[in-house]
Every structure is written in C-alpha cells, then in structure tokens.
Amino acid sequence: MNSREGTAHLEWWANPSTCLVRIPVRVTSTPGGAAWNAALSPGIDGEARESVQDLIDADPFCTLHFGDGSAVNVEAAHLETSTTCGSEWT
Numbered sequence: 001m002n003s004r005e006g007t008a009h010l011e012w013w014a015n016p017s018t019c020l021v022r023i024p025v026r027v028t029s030t031p032g033g034a035a036w037n038a039a040l041s042p043g044i045d046g047e048a049r050e051s052v053q054d055l056i057d058a059d060p061f062c063t064l065h066f067g068d069g070s071a072v073n074v075e076a077a078h079l080e081t082s083t084t085c086g087s088e089w090t
Contacts (some may be wrong), residue, residue, distance in 0.1 A: 010038060010076060011063045012055065021055060027064070028080050036064060036074065052086070 005028045006086040012021045044052065056076045065071040 007041065007067055008038065009065045010074075011071075012059060014061060020067075023052065025064075027066075038064065038076075058083050 006026070008020075008025055008027045009024055010023045011019050014020050024041050026041045027038045028033050029036055040052065056078055060075045060077060062074060062076055063071050064074045
C-alpha cells in the first residue's frame with residue numbers, strides 16, 4: 001500500500017450501479033500502511049454522527065474511493081473520537 005494523505009469518500013453500495021451513501025473524509029495511512037484513518041470532513045455532531053455510527057454498525061464493509069479514481073474495499077470501525085472512522089484493509 002502506498003502512503004497517502006488527502007481527501008476521499010466512504011461509499012456504501014447496494015449494487016454496482018447504486019451508491020446508497022457517500023461520505024466525504026480526510027484520510028491518512030497509519031504507520032506501516034496496514035490501515036487508514038478517515039476523519040469525516042466536515043466534522044459532524046449529534047444526530048448525524050449517530051446516523052453514521054448506525055450505518056457502520058449495520059454494515060461496516062464499504063468502499064474508500066480516492067479523488068484519483070482509485071478505490072479499495074474496507075471495513076470501517078468507529079474510533080474513540082466522535083468524528084473519526086478507522087478504515088481497515090480487507
């Protein structure tokens with residue numbers, strides 16, 4: 001995995017042609033490159049944050065789509081801070 005930092009989107013797809021949710025994030029690769037940290041951008045609070053957590057709880061598997069057109073399937077996990085999602089390689 002190449003080290004990356006920048007903007008991307010977490011996307012949940014119903015099928016190859018229907019994207020259900022697309023959430024903008026700022027991503028950085030973790031040391032060693034085994035995972036991504038994805039912070040919601042812009043940050044959210046309250047009910048919106050709970051909705052994102054409910055989505056991750058219901059289906060943690062999504063696509064991390066970068067601005068250059070590349071994408072990787074990931075498993076999202078909510079971390080301690082309220083507006084950050086960790087995206088692990090699957």
